[in-house]
Amino acid sequence: MQCSWKAVILLALASIAIQYTAIRTLTSKPFQLCPVPSPQNCGLLGGPGTESPIEGRAGCDDYPYFSFNASRKTHIMVLATTRSGSSFVGQLLNQHADVFYLFEPLYHVQTTLIPRLSHSRNAADRRVMLGASRDLLRSLYGCDLYFLESYIKPAPANHTTDKLFRRGASRALCSQPVCDAFGPTNANVEEGDCVKKCAALNMTLAADACREKRHVAIKVVRVPEIGDLRALVEDPRLNIKVIQLVRDPRGILSSRIETFRDTYRLWRIWRATGRRPYNLDLSQLTVVCEDFLGSVSTGLSHPHWLKGKYMLVRYEDLSRNPLLKTMEIYDFLGLSMDKSVEEWIQTNTRGSTELSAKHKYGTVRDSAANAESWRLKLSYDMVEYTQATCQKVLHQLGYKAVKSAEELKNLSLSLVQDKTFVPFL
């Protein structure tokens, strides 16, 4: 199969003109035009519609698309934001024997394209990031893991890398045939052990493992709103199901203050001194609420393109009743829950009421120990401020505002209203 030179040059020029900003940040990387055509590197993304600023794959239209067997694979997306319990939900899927799971691959896109702005609101940056993200997700759902290599630093040699973000969170990447260190058992491997003991990740083997599994699940915390995913959701080659995970913004704020100590330093000063620093970056809070509001309004308005593809899950409901809620999630996905998922829930949650404090997944330990523990950590001032800022979304999601410090600290008074969000079928 030959690439047509005219087509290659034309498309490359068009791509350069449009995505110049992005490419500029990647000058250390040669702008590859039509690598050796094969289903692996030309498949999914062929055609001038490609959005990614990386590589001129557009010339490879000899291999139109993978023949996606939509009746076979489900492409699961956990759409969330940081510190909302997404790692826990990711694990609920990762434990399933038929699921190939990836923990936040968009991390690599962000660090490559927008290294200096971790939560950029700049419209141009955002467009570039979203275009690249959709492209990457599209190819990952097709098990084209080579595509991810363009974003990994240092660039993998011979399709091998030890720099894949949170590789250890993915069961398939820590067990045979991808990793031999733990023998043939498919037992749960600690994330740290996986990283320490497995040889560098062979992306070819990883892609094979992905193809072997019936379903692919990806955790995503770097896409602001579900509307940004419409092109993916509507892509006929994919069979996307979105699980949107939300959490009380007051809980998210509290958890971020504990976790991202540098970035949220000023919030800690506010908490400690009782005075709001004048230079506090309020967008660290408002962005969460705006994104939730946008997403949830879209999701709950039931647009035709989300039919059968959208389920809203409140973290607090999951935390109260993990087994039941997980069954609902699996039901929505059309998968049967297997034994290992159930076992994992048993091990990682205490009874079926609270998520255990003593288990290995950081998120389970911190944010899930008690979904309402933020009430003892935030000052009333901060809570009041958050409530004012996020009023609409609190109401929409069924989180009650408190009117006094006493109410805030009185944990026998639940702030989570009973509210049922049925999947949009």
Ligand SMILES: *[C@@H]1O[C@H](CO)[C@@H](O)[C@H](O)[C@H]1NC(C)=O
């Ligand atoms: C899709 O997968 C199913 C189950 O593996 C198989 O029976 C069917 O023939 C496949 N369809 C196509 C078009 O490949």
Ligand SMILES: *[C@@H]1O[C@H](CO)[C@@H](O)[C@H](O)[C@H]1NC(C)=O
């Ligand atoms: C990649 O593979 C080639 C051929 O097998 C070998 O010569 C080269 O040293 C390898 N590069 C690295 C970085 O391992």
Ligand SMILES: *[C@@H]1O[C@H](CO)[C@@H](O)[C@H](O)[C@H]1NC(C)=O
């Ligand atoms: C990665 O795995 C593939 C498939 O088994 C193999 O052909 C290749 O040599 C491996 N690459 C390295 C660098 O070991």
Ligand SMILES: *[C@@H]1O[C@H](CO)[C@@H](O)[C@H](O)[C@H]1NC(C)=O
């Ligand atoms: C806490 O709230 C409960 C339920 O509304 C109430 O009965 C109780 O008196 C409150 N406790 C305090 C110390 O205010």
